[in-house]
Amino acid sequence: MSVSKKSIHGEWSSRFTFILAATGSAVGLGNIWKFPYITGENGGGAFVLVYLLCVLAIGIPIMIAEIMMGRRGRQSPINTMQFLAEEASADKRWHFLGWMGVLAGFLILSYYSVIAGWALSYVLKAFLGSFSGGDSEHIKSLFDQFIASPWQLIFWHTVFMVATMVIVARGVSGGLEKAVRFLMPALFVILLLLVGYAMTTGFYEQGLEFMFDPDFSKIDGDAILTAMGHAFFTLSLGMGAIMVYGSYLPKHVSVAQTALYIAGADTIVALLAGMAIFPIVFANGLEPGSGPGLIFQTLPIAFGNMTAGWLFGVMFFVLLVFAALSSSISLIEPAVAWLVENKDMSRRTASIWSGIVTWLVGVAVAFSFNIWSEITVFDKSVFDLLDYLTANLMLPIGGFCIAVFSGWVMKKEHSQEELELFGLTYDLWHYLVKFIAPAAVFIVFLHVLGVF
Numbered sequence: 343m344s345v346s347k348k349s350i351h352g353e354w355s356s357r358f359t360f361i362l363a364a365t366g367s368a369v370g371l372g373n374i375w376k377f378p379y380i381t382g383e384n385g386g387g388a389f390v391l392v393y394l395l396c397v398l399a400i401g402i403p404i405m406i407a408e409i410m411m412g413r414r415g416r417q418s419p420i421n422t423m424q425f426l427a428e429e430a431s432a433d434k435r436w437h438f439l440g441w442m443g444v445l446a447g448f449l450i451l452s453y454y455s456v457i458a459g460w461a462l463s464y465v466l467k468a469f470l471g472s473f474s475g476g477d478s479e480h481i482k483s484l485f486d487q488f489i490a491s492p493w494q495l496i497f498w499h500t501v502f503m504v505a506t507m508v509i510v511a512r513g514v515s516g517g518l519e520k521a522v523r524f525l526m527p528a529l530f531v532i533l534l535l536l537v538g539y540a541m542t543t544g545f546y547e548q549g550l551e552f553m554f555d556p557d558f559s560k561i562d563g564d565a566i567l568t569a570m571g572h573a574f575f576t577l578s579l580g581m582g583a584i585m586v587y588g589s590y591l592p593k594h595v596s597v598a599q600t601a602l603y604i605a606g607a608d609t610i611v612a613l614l615a616g617m618a619i620f621p622i623v624f625a626n627g628l629e630p631g632s633g634p635g636l637i638f639q640t641l642p643i644a645f646g647n648m649t650a651g652w653l654f655g656v657m658f659f660v661l662l663v664f665a666a667l668s669s670s671i672s673l674i675e676p677a678v679a680w681l682v683e684n685k686d687m688s689r690r691t692a693s694i695w696s697g698i699v700t701w702l703v704g705v706a707v708a709f710s711f712n713i714w715s716e717i718t719v720f721d722k723s724v725f726d727l728l729d730y731l732t733a734n735l736m737l738p739i740g741g742f743c744i745a746v747f748s749g750w751v752m753k754k755e756h757s758q759e760e761l762e763l764f765g766l767t768y769d770l771w772h773y774l775v776k777f778i779a780p781a782a783v784f785i786v787f788l789h790v791l792g793v794f
């Protein structure tokens with residue numbers, strides 16, 4: 343019976359460690375790099391509101407479901423899905439969900455690593471004092487020159503991928519546990535410092551208004567899809583990352599409460615990042631919708647203007663790289679766990695192979711910012727296409743299936759036994775995954791397809 347199962351990959355040493363690792367997975371480039379720029383591109387307040395609603399009504403219930411399913415299955419998401427389907431006497435083909443997750447993980451990591459490479463190179467730039475003076479023209483041209491160079495992007499992408507592979511090869515519960523314990527609070531403190539700087543720009547209120555004053559005329563179906571997709575992306579949902587982490591979770595840990603902590607921390611970090619960035623955007627006459635370069639064109643202005651800014655700059659980008667690393671390892675873990683379980687590979691070999699595949703796709707992403715910038719598919723560059731395909735389509739579809747599986751296919755007594763939730767709280771969760779979350783995803787898709 344499943345209850346006595348243990349993962350062959352080991353277990354987290356405590357609930358706290360799991361919270362750290364899962365928060366490490368959730369908090370990453372999505373919060374600090376992506377959230378501000380997509381908020382800027384989609385007009386601000388209304389977009390933020392839709393995103394927050396999606397986190398609450400769709401993200402949190404699905405996170406609870408993913409952790410719970412992982413812990414019950416105790417294997418890579420592919421094998422977990424197969425096991426859970428058998429346990430529920432359902433169609434074995436449910437394990438396609440695990441496969442889609444593995445594919446989404448590879449695709450996300452291929453561009454995630456390129457952007458994390460930008461952050462790495464900005465550590466060096468900060469250290470060399472390249473931001474000093476902090477005038478926005480100079481900072482913008484620094485960024486433009488940087489992304490115009492394919493070799494620089496590939497170099498830093500390679501460094502980041504190698505770091506990811508080394509950590510994954512050693513097993514997720516080693517050094518990373520210790521690192522995240524210290525780095526997460528440090529990142530939080532430095533974000534507060536940047537918000538403090540934003541308050542001195544004279545444009546703080548304007549920044550807040552942009553983020554929190556909803557104007558629904560500014561969003562359309564695509565913006566709603568992006569907000570919903572981002573709720574999945576930022577919480578690492580819909581592809582098995584949180585499921586595989588859940589499979590290393592000891593028994594008798596409250597899954598629901600843990601999910602609330604993770605989602606809460608993740609949301610706070612994203613909002614703080616926005617509150618730091620938008621005042622700087624307005625104070626310097628920049629465009630909130632200027633795209634993926636937004637944080638690289640704004641925060642260095644702050645570092646260039648504050649005392650010991652180079653040091654804070656180094657600290658900020660180092661912490662950002664670590665936040666990215668603790669996410670990237672979770673992107674590749676479902677694939678590595680499966681290779682170890684089914685192909686008899688060592689963690690080391692499995693990490694190397696997964697890393698090589700991801701690295702190769704990443705090279706195409708790096709080119710899409712310069713020499714291949716003219717190449718488009720459906721009007722999107724390779725980077726935009728991968729981002730759209732994964733965050734806006736694959737993760738919500740994965741999340742939809744997870745909600746349907748846990749709400750309709752899994753036996754109630756099994757989910758209840760695993761969650762150790764009773765009465766109203768269980769009913770509320772069950773209602774959310776059975777009806778609200780799948781219906782919400784479905785309606786957003788219909789809307790984007792123009793059905794209404």
Ligand code: PFF
Nearest residue numbers: 368370371372575576578583
């Ligand atoms: N949640 C991460 C971030 O916000 O940066 C990205 C991510 C990690 C997405 C793991 C999906 C995933 F499975």
